[in-house]
Structure formats: C-alpha cells, structure tokens
Amino acid sequence: MEEKVYLNGSLISHSKAFISISDHALLYGYGVFQGIRAYNGKLFLLDRHIKRLHDSAKVIGLEWKMAGIDFEKICNDTLAANKLMSARVRITVTNGINAAMPWVDASGEPTIIATAKPYTPIPEEKYNSGYKVGIATVRRMKQSPFSAIKSTDYLLNVVARMEATAKGWDETILLNDEGYIAEGGSGNIFFVREGKLVTPAANSGIIPGVTREVVMELAEGLSIGLTEGTVGLEIIKQCDEIFLTNANIEVMPVTAVRDESGNDIIIGNGKPGKVTRRLMEAYRERVERETV
Numbered sequence: 001m002e003e004k005v006y007l008n009g010s011l012i013s014h015s016k017a018f019i020s021i022s023d024h025a026l027l028y029g030y031g032v033f034q035g036i037r038a039y040n041g042k043l044f045l046l047d048r049h050i051k052r053l054h055d056s057a058k059v060i061g062l063e064w065k066m067a068g069i070d071f072e073k074i075c076n077d078t079l080a081a082n083k084l085m086s087a088r089v090r091i092t093v094t095n096g097i098n099a100a101m102p103w104v105d106a107s108g109e110p111t112i113i114a115t116a117k118p119y120t121p122i123p124e125e126k127y128n129s130g131y132k133v134g135i136a137t138v139r140r141m142k143q144s145p146f147s148a149i150k151s152t153d154y155l156l157n158v159v160a161r162m163e164a165t166a167k168g169w170d171e172t173i174l175l176n177d178e179g180y181i182a183e184g185g186s187g188n189i190f191f192v193r194e195g196k197l198v199t200p201a202a203n204s205g206i207i208p209g210v211t212r213e214v215v216m217e218l219a220e221g222l223s224i225g226l227t228e229g230t231v232g233l234e235i236i237k238q239c240d241e242i243f244l245t246n247a248n249i250e251v252m253p254v255t256a257v258r259d260e261s262g263n264d265i266i267i268g269n270g271k272p273g274k275v276t277r278r279l280m281e282a283y284r285e286r287v288e289r290e291t292v
Contacts, residue, residue: 046076
C-alpha cells in the first residue's frame with residue numbers, strides 16, 4: 001500500500017502530494033514542525049507536541065493562521081490511514097503560498113502537511129553500549145528566539161548531524177555562541193553527577209523538547225535531583241553519566257565523548273549508568289501505560 005499523506009485537508013497518495021515552488025517554507029524557511037512517536041497505534045504525548053507546535057508558531061507570527069485547525073484529528077487520521085502501529089508522525093505548518101514576500105503580505109492560507117512513516121526501533125544493543133558523540137563545529141545562538149523552536153529552517157541541526165555521520169559518531173553535542181553546552185544535534189542532553197541531573201537551561205540556546213520535559217517530571221517522581229543552568233564543557237570530565245533525549249530515541253545513554261582536541265573521554269565505566277537506566281525504564285513504563 002502506498003503511503004498516505006495529509007495535505008491541506010485531504011489524505012492523498014504520497015506520489016501525488018506536492019507543494020508550490022512559491023511556498024514560503026521553501027523560499028524563506030517560514031514554517032514550523034513537530035515530530036511525534038506512535039506506539040501500539042497511539043500517538044504518545046500528542047497534546048504536548050501540538051502545544052509546542054503552536055508555541056513555535058507564535059514566535060514567528062504564524063500562530064494566527066492555525067486557529068481552529070484540529071491537529072489532533074489530522075495526526076490521528078494520517079496514522080490510521082497508513083495502518084501503522086509503530087510510527088513517526090510529522091506535522092508541518094508553513095505560511096503557504098503568496099506572491100509577495102512574507103514581510104510585505106503574510107495573508108493567505110497556510111500549507112499543512114502530516115506524514116506517518118514506519119518506525120524501526122533502535123537495537124537494544126545500542127542502548128546497552130551507548131552513543132559515541134563528539135563536539136560539533138557549528139554552534140547555536142543563545143540569544144536568538146529562533147533557537148528555541150523547530151522551524152523548517154533546520155539547517156544547523158542538519159549540518160551537525162552530517163558532521164556526526166562523516167566522523168563516525170552516533171550524534172553531536174552542540175555548544176552555544178558563548179562556548180557552553182546547549183544540546184545534542186537532534187535532542188536535549190542531561191548529565192549525572194553524584195546521583196543528580198544537570199541540564200542546560202532553556203536560555204542556553206536549546207529547543208526544550210517534550211521528551212526533556214517528561215524526563216524532568218520522571219526524575220522528580222523518582223526523587224532524583226535536578227539543576228538547570230549554564231553548563232560548561234568541564235562537566236564532561238566531571239560527570240558520572242550522560243544521556244540524550246528526543247521522541248525517537250527516548251532516553252539514550254552516552255558512553256564516550258570526543259572533545260574539541262580530538263581526545264576520547266570515556267563516561268563513567270564506559271557503560272550506561274544506574275540513573276540513566278532508571279529513567280530509561282521509567283520512560284518506557286509511561287509509554288506503555290499511556291499507549292495500551
């Protein structure tokens with residue numbers, strides 16, 4: 001069966017889904033998106049992801065075009081049309097088509113796209129061995145409001161992931177323009193020191209992900225201390241554990257980091273630590289409870 005795609009009010013075959021060369025997402029990167037995991041045919045934390053979509057749209061002045069649109073139905077209908085149990089659903093909203101530049105005339109209908117693709121889980125062996133990561137050469141802009149949203153101008157993250165692939169890493173760590181740790185190339189980062197979590201604050205130039213938010217809630221429920229703030233590179237050598245979070249990888253241990261000088265730093269004993277494992281298990285238990 002050919003993949004079905006939601007495009008501007010209709011579910012159509014992927015091969016027939018096209019957007020205009022005048023769409024402002026293509027011309028100016030003027031759009032926002034959100035990615036959501038589906039387990040057992042149910043979208044996990046869909047309400048939070050839709051809220052994040054609206055919050056991102058507000059930052060770029062696009063939110064007013066989204067009023068009255070039932071994104072929950074769009075996402076669920078797209079998932080159902082593709083008959084998938086384990087999937088990655090992406091919802092994208094752009095400023096749409098307009099002959100004028102967006103700062104001259106931002107009127108017109110938005111372009112709304114939803115896709116649902118099969119999700120192949122990361123092998124459990126990777127969770128047991130952990131990611132090997134390195135410091136990216138590109139940096140996030142701490143003071144930019146656009147650093148906190150998932151926009152269709154996703155080039156910095158793309159370049160960071162390309163660097164990881166080229167250097168044989170599983171992922172990168174992004175620094176901000178002041179040289180402090182911001183996040184991973186496609187998710188948020190946590191450090192464990194003396195049994196407590198340390199993570200870059202929202203004003204560090206991060207995209208504060210939904211999975212990050214849930215992990216912080218889980219930590220509170222497990223009485224695991226948490227500090228948000230400015231995080232320097234020295235923590236890599238000082239911490240006992242590191243893990244990354246996003247909707248696709250969930251909670252992924254990091255067991256080695258290559259620093260800017262090319263040195264490999266082994267985290268802890270080179271295996272996922274106890275705190276990381278507790279949060280991995282707690283996250284999976286929550287998924288199971290909410291998607292049965």
